[in-house]
Amino acid sequence: MPSEEKHTEAMRLIQSLKDNPLPTWLTQEYDEYLKSSLWKKIRRRILKRDAETCMRCGGPGKQVHHRDYTLDVMAGENDDLLATVCDGCHNIITFADDGEKRSMEEQDQVLLDRDTSTDHPEIKIDLRTGNRTPKEWPRMTEIQRRAWFAEVLRKTKEKREKRKKKIKGT
Numbered sequence: 001m002p003s004e005e006k007h008t009e010a011m012r013l014i015q016s017l018k019d020n021p022l023p024t025w026l027t028q029e030y031d032e033y034l035k036s037s038l039w040k041k042i043r044r045r046i047l048k049r050d051a052e053t054c055m056r057c058g059g060p061g062k063q064v065h066h067r068d069y070t071l072d073v074m075a076g077e078n079d080d081l082l083a084t085v086c087d088g089c090h091n092i093i094t095f096a097d098d099g100e101k102r103s104m105e106e107q108d109q110v111l112l113d114r115d116t117s118t119d120h121p122e123i124k125i126d127l128r129t130g131n132r133t134p135k136e137w138p139r140m141t142e143i144q145r146r147a148w149f150a151e152v153l154r155k156t157k158e159k160r161e162k163r164k165k166k167i168k169g170t
C-alpha cells in the first residue's frame with residue numbers, strides 16, 4: 001500500500017473509532033472485565049439458564065466457564081459458549097493432571113466428556129511422600145483440600161499409635 005493510502009486508511013480508522021468508541025469492556029484487563037456489571041449480568045443469566053447445575057457432573061455449580069473468548073461471547077451476545085460448572089469440574093477442565101493449563105480445544109473436550117460418576121479427583125495419600133500436596137492440588141476444591149489434610153492427620157496418628165503398640169509389645 002503506498003504511504004499516502006496508508007495514511008488515509010489510518011485516518012479513516014481513527015475517525016471511525018471517534019464515531020464508535022470501543023465499548024469499555026473491550027479495553028479492560030480480563031480481571032477488570034470479570035468485575036464489570038456487564039459480566040455480572042451475563043453470569044447471572046447463565047447460572048439461571050443452567051439452574052446452577054454443573055454442565056459436566058450435574059452437581060451444584062456456581063462458576064461460569066468460557067468455552068471461548070470471542071468478542072460476541074464477551075459482549076454477552078453468544079451464551080452458547082458459556083457453561084455453568086462446579087469448582088471441582090472447573091479445575092479439571094482448566095488444568096491437566098500435571099497442573100499445566102489445557103488448550104481451549106482440550107478444555108472443551110473435558111467439559112463435553114461428561115463425568116457424572118465423580119466430580120473431583122480421588123484423594124490418595126502416600127505417607128512416604130510426607131505432607132507434600134498431591135498433584136491434583138490445583139484442581140481440588142477447598143472442601144477436598146480440607147478433607148485431604150484431615151486424612152493425612154488421621155493416617156499419621158494411626159501410624160504413630162501402631163508404632164507405640166509395637167514398642168510396648170517388645
Ligand SMILES: [Zn+2]
Binds near residue numbers: 058061085087088119
Ligand atoms: Zn461439576
